[in-house]
Amino acid sequence: MTTSSVMFVNEGIFGILDDAQVPMETVRWSNGLAAPMDHGAWVLTGINTGLVNVTAQCFDAAPPIEATDWEEIVEVSVRSIAGDLRINSGYSITPDDLPLLNPQGPGWYRMRVHASGRSINPDGVSDEPVEDYLIAVWPQEPAESVVIRSSKMIDEALLANADATPQEAAHSTPEPHDTAERDRRADVRARLLRSLQDD
Numbered sequence: 374m375t376t377s378s379v380m381f382v383n384e385g386i387f388g389i390l391d392d393a394q395v396p397m398e399t400v401r402w403s404n405g406l407a408a409p410m411d412h413g414a415w416v417l418t419g420i421n422t423g424l425v426n427v428t429a430q431c432f433d434a435a436p437p438i439e440a441t442d443w444e445e446i447v448e449v450s451v452r453s454i455a456g457d458l459r460i461n462s463g464y465s466i467t468p469d470d471l472p473l474l475n476p477q478g479p480g481w482y483r484m485r486v487h488a489s490g491r492s493i494n495p496d497g498v499s500d501e502p503v504e505d506y507l508i509a510v511w512p513q514e515p516a517e518s519v520v521i522r523s524s525k526m527i528d529e530a531l532l533a534n535a536d537a538t539p540q541e542a543a544h545s546t547p548e549p550h551d552t553a554e555r556d557r558r559a560d561v562r563a564r565l566l567r568s569l570q571d572d
Contacts, residue, residue, distance in 0.1 A: 377428040378468040379502055380460070385421045389414045389474065389484060389508065392457035404447050404520055405530025407486040412452045414484065416506060419491030419526075423499030425506060429460055429471050432511035435483065438521060443487040443507070446521035450513070451484045458482065460508060474510040483513035491526060 380387060388395070390413040399411040408415040418425055430436070440446055451458070458475040460468075475482055490504035520527055 375428060375430045376470060376472050377426065378470050379424050380427045380468050380471075381423070381462055382418050382420065382425055383422050383462070385418050385496065386415045387418065387425070387427070388461040389416065389451060389458060389510075390461040391453050392455040401518075403530065403534040404449075404518060405527050406445055406488060406491075407447045407449045407484065407518070409449045409451055409484075409518070412454045413458070414449060414451045416486055416488075416508070417491075418506075419493060419495050419497075419504055420499045421496045423497075424502045425499075425504045426502045427460055427468075427471065428505075428507045429474060430507065430509040431472060431474055431476060432509065434511055435513065436485075436509060436511070438485075440487075440522050443489055443522060445488040445491065445524045445527055446485060447518065447527070448483060448485045448521060449518045450515040451482050451510070452515070453479050453482060455479065458510070474508070475512075477512050481513060481515050482510050483516070485509040485521075492524070 386408075393412060395413060396411040400408050400415065401410070402408045402417075406417055408417065438446070453475045456475060456479045457473065459473060460471045474484075485508075487507035487509070488504065493503045520531070523531075
C-alpha cells in the first residue's frame with residue numbers, strides 16, 4: 374500500500390512515532406537522516422519549517438531497492454511498542470491520510486528512508502514543498518543501520534560521529550563548528566522535548 378501527503382514540519386524533523394512517550398534521550402542521530410530511538414525514530418529534514426511531500430509504503434518483506442529518483446537512502450531498525458507506528462509531524466498537525474506503518478502490531482520493523490531536496494533550502498522556511506520523502510516499512514528483526522545512497526549531509530554526519538565509541542555514537546548528534554549554529558540546534562532540541570512533554 375502506498376499513500377502520499379503534504380505535511381508541515383517544524384524544527385527540522387518529523388517523526389515515525391508510536392502512541393507512547395517519545396524516548397528523546399535514546400536518539401541515535403549518527404547518519405544525519407534517520408535517527409532511531411528505543412522505539413520510534415525521527416527523520417531530519419533540510420528545511421527548518423514548512424511543507425514537505427511524504428509518501429508511506431508498508432510491505433510484508435523487504436522490497437527491492439529503487440534508488441533512481443532519490444538523492445539519499447538510509448535503512449534503520451525501528452521498534453513499535455504500542456502497535457500504532459505512524460508518520461507524525463511531532464505536533465498536532467499530522468495528516469490523517471498517512472497509514473499505520475505496522476499493521477502486524479508491536480515489534481521490530483525495518484524502515485528505508487528515501488529523501489530528495491534536503492540541500493535546496495537548508496534550515497530555511499518553505500511554503501511550497503521542495504523536499505520529498507518516501508518511508509518504506511516492513512517487519513524485520515533489528516539490524517545495523519545502512520546507508521544505501523549517501524550525500525554531503527550524510528557524509529558530514531557520519532564523519533562527525535566517526536571517532537565516537539559505539540555507545541557515544543548511539544546518543545550523539547553531529548555538532549557544527551559554528552558556535553551560533555550549535556547553540557541554535559541545542560535550543561531546538563530543548564524546545565522540541567518541552568513540546569513533546571506538554572502533549
